[in-house]
Amino acid sequence: MESLNQIINRIKLYIKVTHIGDIARRYFVKNGMDGSMTVLGIILGSWAAKVEDPYVIVMAGFGACLAMGVSGLFGAYITEKAERKRIIKDLEESILSDLDGSLQQNASEFVPALAALVDGLSPSLTATVSLIPFIMSMIGLLSIWDSYVISMILTFATLFALGLFLGRVARERMWLYGLQMVAAGAVITLIVYVLGGF
Amino acid sequence: MQHSVRRLVLDVLKLRDPPLTEFASTLCSLPSIEGVKVSLVEIDQNTESVKVTIEGNDINLEDVKKLMKDHGAVIHSIDEVLVQKTPSDKP
Numbered sequence: 001m002e003s004l005n006q007i008i009n010r011i012k013l014y015i016k017v018t019h020i021g022d023i024a025r026r027y028f029v030k031n032g033m034d035g036s037m038t039v040l041g042i043i044l045g046s047w048a049a050k051v052e053d054p055y056v057i058v059m060a061g062f063g064a065c066l067a068m069g070v071s072g073l074f075g076a077y078i079t080e081k082a083e084r085k086r087i088i089k090d091l092e093e094s095i096l097s098d099l100d101g102s103l104q105q106n107a108s109e110f111v112p113a114l115a116a117l118v119d120g121l122s123p124s125l126t127a128t129v130s131l132i133p134f135i136m137s138m139i140g141l142l143s144i145w146d147s148y149v150i151s152m153i154l155t156f157a158t159l160f161a162l163g164l165f166l167g168r169v170a171r172e173r174m175w176l177y178g179l180q181m182v183a184a185g186a187v188i189t190l191i192v193y194v195l196g197g198f
Numbered sequence: 199m200q201h202s203v204r205r206l207v208l209d210v211l212k213l214r215d216p217p218l219t220e221f222a223s224t225l226c227s228l229p230s231i232e233g234v235k236v237s238l239v240e241i242d243q244n245t246e247s248v249k250v251t252i253e254g255n256d257i258n259l260e261d262v263k264k265l266m267k268d269h270g271a272v273i274h275s276i277d278e279v280l281v282q283k284t285p286s287d288k289p
Binding site for chain 1: 212220244268271
């Protein structure tokens with residue numbers, strides 16, 4: 001029976017051998033942004049339609065979260081599994097030997113699950129941040145219109161934080177990346193504003 | 199009369215991951231091995247040809263082969279072997 005420390009070291013080795021860290025980082029930011037933008041669309045649409053029941057927004061938001069999460073989970077798992085099978089076959093050809101039971105083979109079986117978790121959980125995580133004010137409104141801690149404002153602020157803050165993270169990855173000006181992400185949110189806001197006629 | 203393998207020099211083809219340091223450390227984790235030297239001979243897109251020098255007391259080649267296979271490496275040839283009588287057998 002492996003100790004927790006051994007399991008963690010093994011996972012670290014699998015991540016290193018398969019270089020899944022870079023891919024998981026992309027999955028996290030891309031799908032995290034998807035989650036924020038989707039909920040932003042729901043919030044803006046609800047605002048335009050003058051929805052005053054926070055329960056409707058929370059359920060619509062979590063419904064979208066769940067769909068994105070399940071889609072990410074299965075999509076990333078199957079995609080990554082196929083990619084890893086191909087890589088293993090290429091490596092087997094390079095080394096002129098099978099890799100059954102090897103570190104590379106075991107790592108290739110593990111990483112699709114990791115990619116699926118990141119891909120599935122990141123949109124749910126970012127979307128939940130945006131929905132917190134509406135949950136507070138449901139239990140009477142905030143008025144619905146305050147919830148809209150706070151939720152918008154939280155969503156743009158999440159987008160900015162994802163941008164900062166990307167800026168850190170790129171080792172460039174972090175705030176510039178943050179602003180680019182916020183600009184994407186602003187575009188959605190503008191479109192809903194034009195379509196919905198605030 | 200008992201003999202033990204004290205030194206092996208192997209020509210090995212390994213995948214680029216895990217890198218040389220980890221590959222050498224893993225080999226060194228075998229109980230009969232006291233030291234490992236890995237020298238890069240040639241590098242390719244996915245593979246590395248390396249010369250592996252293993253020193254120890256009663257080195258088991260089958261254990262070495264299995265550990266290497268588990269880490270995506272195959273032995274091409276055994277280039278050098280040093281076998282010595284075990285201390286208990288010496289007069």
